[in-house]
Amino acid sequence: MVQARLGCDHAGPGSPLVARLWALEYAALFGLVLPALARLGLPFLLGGTSNWFRADALRAAGGWDAHNVTEDADLGVRLARLGWRSSTIDSTTWEEAPVTALAWLRQRARWLKGFAVTTIVHAREPRRAARDLGPAATAALLAQLPASLLCIAAHPLGLAVLLGGDLSGSLAALLLAGYATALALHTAAALRAGLPLWLVLLLPAYWLALWAGLLLALWDLARVPHHWRKTDHGRARRGRNTLCDRAESPQETGRIG
Numbered sequence: 001m002v003q004a005r006l007g008c009d010h011a012g013p014g015s016p017l018v019a020r021l022w023a024l025e026y027a028a029l030f031g032l033v034l035p036a037l038a039r040l041g042l043p044f045l046l047g048g049t050s051n052w053f054r055a056d057a058l059r060a061a062g063g064w065d066a067h068n069v070t071e072d073a074d075l076g077v078r079l080a081r082l083g084w085r086s087s088t089i090d091s092t093t094w095e096e097a098p099v100t101a102l103a104w105l106r107q108r109a110r111w112l113k114g115f116a117v118t119t120i121v122h123a124r125e126p127r128r129a130a131r132d133l134g135p136a137a138t139a140a141l142l143a144q145l146p147a148s149l150l151c152i153a154a155h156p157l158g159l160a161v162l163l164g165g166d167l168s169g170s171l172a173a174l175l176l177a178g179y180a181t182a183l184a185l186h187t188a189a190a191l192r193a194g195l196p197l198w199l200v201l202l203l204p205a206y207w208l209a210l211w212a213g214l215l216l217a218l219w220d221l222a223r224v225p226h227h228w229r230k231t232d233h234g235r236a237r238r239g240r241n242t243l244c245d246r247a248e249s250p251q252e253t254g255r256i257g
Contacts, residue, residue, distance in 0.1 A: 001057070001079055001086045003038075004050035005030040009094035010236040011195065018104045019097040019236065021206045024199050026095075028189035030088075038088045042140040043080035043133070045115075048072030050093035057084045067226045068121070070114025077122055077141060081132040096236045101209070103231060108213035110229040112149065113221050119145045151178075152214045155207045179204075 007030070011023035030047060037044045048071070061078040064071040076086060098104035122129050123146075130138045158175045186200050220227060 001046065001054075001076070001084065002052045003030075003034060003044075003046060003086060003088045005034075005088065005090070005092045006047045006049055006095055007031075007092045007193070008097040011097065015236075016099045017202075018101055019099050020195065020199055021202060022097040022104065023193070024186055024190055024195050024203075025206075026097075027193035027195060028186045031189050031192055032185060035088045037140060038086065040136075041085065043076060043086055043137050044140070045070075045073040045118075045144050046076040046086070049095055050091075053079075054084070057082070068114055068117050069110050069226070069228050070118060073114060073145075074118045074121065077118060077145075080137055080141070081122075081129065083132075096233050098231065099235050103235070105209070105213055105216065106229040107231045108210060109216035109220060110231075112152070112210075112214050112217035113225070115145055115149060116217060116221055117225060119149070149214065152207065152210045155204075155211050159204060159208075 006026055008019060008023035008026060011020045034044050034047075051072070057079060060082055061075060061084075063075075065074050068074045079086065098107055122141075133141065158179070161172055162175055162179070183200055183203065186203060187197060189195075190197050190200060220229070
């Protein structure tokens with residue numbers, strides 16, 4: 001499988017703050033994290049907008065799971081379990097980010113619910129999954145699925161510990177190291193993508209919004225696990241992209257997906 005880089009095509013000056021933070025998040029994930037995992041030969045969760053597959057690998061994996069609302073992430077895990085390799089290419093597919101907080105929350109709740117479902121599905125037989133993947137790939141996917149969900153869930157507690165002022169303990173030191181690493185990663189991503197560095201300072205608040213999205217995702221998981229919270233597209237105001245030298249902006253299709 002070959003994954004293209006995904007980016008936001010309307011995150012320039014004057015665009016909604018939620019779209020610019022979304023663009024920063026994508027710049028870190030698709031610009032730095034996934035290429036690093038690919039170079040190490042480790043599996044990663046697919047971003048479904050722009051990937052290419054060997055047809056025999058896709059058939060062997062059973063195609064996309066229509067009952068998983070992050071069917072791309074689940075497919076990435078299944079391909080890895082079958083021994084297929086995923087890589088990245090230096091090509092960007094431009095996407096539309098949500099332009100309102102409510103649209104962002106609905107989209108993120110869907111994604112986090114799908115990550116939870118993917119975790120549950122592949123944890124049904126943990127020994128078999130670990131045997132299929134091997135130690136390194138197992139660790140990589142644990143970091144991207146259950147560990148990432150736990151980090152989102154623990155973020156309010158982490159902030160409370162740090163803001164409490166007692167930074168002498170080992171827990172506080174661990175939290176500081178984790179936050180510093182995440183902020184450094186996004187700083188590097190902002191510089192590469194041409195995004196303003198002040199966006200990085202807003203990430204702790206953005207991660208609190210992720211926590212709210214996780215609560216909604218868990219609510220949906222318990223009540224309507226297969227329901228797809230659709231994202232309304234075609235709402236962004238697109239002009240000439242200020243983040244890259246593109247001749248023209250993509251057309252607004254007004255589609256829902």
